[in-house]
């Protein structure tokens with residue numbers, strides 16, 4: 001890797017870093033080096049073909065592209081065509097399968113009723129009033145005050161406890177402001193006008209976005225192993241965890257992580273849908289991904305061509321910076337947000353060549369569209385202005 005005279009290095013070939021690299025290469029016409037410690041581009045949004053089954057899978061769990069931001073949709077469409085995949089999620093509770101988020105089908109099936117859309121609001125209000133929760137003091141009380149105890153117990157309690165590994169009574173009420181309940185049979189998981197999957201997969205999308213001749217990508221390269229080789233006047237655009245940059249001076253930031261258990265099953269179709277949640281506390285995983293169902297346009301259900309199926313069982317876990325390779329979900333409580341601000345302030349004051357970006361560096365949960373929007377805005381506001 002030639003770093004002499006280099007003006008821009010991007011740490012992290014995830015979505016945020018890739019978009020910024022593409023902008024610097026295309027609009028500024030500058031050379032940019034992108035490094036990633038993993039053996040592939042694309043960060044958590046990456047996908048590739050599984051050798052044993054021939055099925056494309058999302059290496060870090062199902063990623064559905066969805067957005068209402070026009071400029072993000074237009075940007076993505078420069079690099080990929082989209083399928084018309086529409087995401088629907090089902091949840092298993094006590095051996096029955098329900099629609100999620102909670103809609104009229106979920107309510108009618110759970111209570112054994114046949115309510116009409118215009119009757120649901122009153123029904124939920126009656127359910128809430130029996131709960132007697134007036135000033136909710138924790139997540140459990142808040143959820144019960146919103147949807148009533150029975151729906152909470154069935155669909156929220158066990159799943160939340162598995163996700164956070166903590167009794168929902170001990171979680172703050174302000175984690176949720178609302179729990180979506182639909183008064184009709186709409187089973188679409190997302191409401192955004194644009195939705196789909198890159199027709200040739202995220203892997204190819206990332207190859208294309210990073211294909212500009214001004215961009216050179218180096219994989220299996222950890223920033224901390226090469227930091228001393230980077231020229232002093234090179235801008236370092238860093239999308240990794242920022243506590244490590246300052247040797248955890250203010251203590252590590254807290255994150256949740258996930259672990260995937262991969263399984264190839266000798267049946268054509270295992271669960272009949274791409275993502276099945278598991279609401280029961282006794283079942284240790286939170287969801288099962290069956291990747292076939294993401295690209296049915298590829299005839300993945302043809303028995304003769306794809307006789308097997310690939311599953312990921314997802315387990316939620318605490319993240320440890322010393323044992324786990326990557327953080328996933330920030331725990332944006334007051335203490336962690338303040339700690340993140342301390343790191344950010346010190347980096348801004350003492351490391352002027354640094355720009356912190358991406359969902360990990362910014363310590364926030366962004367869906368892919370928000371990551372792209374932020375990368376495009378960062379480019380416009382910081383880099384383009386200087387030209």
Ligand SMILES: Cc1cc2nc3c(=O)[nH]c(=O)nc-3n(C[C@H](O)[C@H](O)[C@H](O)COP(=O)(O)OP(=O)(O)OC[C@H]3O[C@@H](n4cnc5c(N)ncnc54)[C@H](O)[C@@H]3O)c2cc1C
Nearest residue numbers: 012014015016036037043044063064223240358359367368
């Ligand atoms: C389980 C899960 C499911 C999701 N599902 C969806 C979904 O359905 N739809 C949606 O829109 N969004 C989804 N997202 C969000 C999506 O993954 C993010 O928006 C996107 O990955 C953000 O890109 P990024 O570049 O900021 O971060 P990342 O993709 O995490 O990329 C950061 C990169 O930096 C690299 N890196 C870190 N430290 C170093 C270092 N020291 N040296 C070199 N490289 C380093 C990492 O290896 C990584 O490749 C999901 C996220 C998770 C965790």
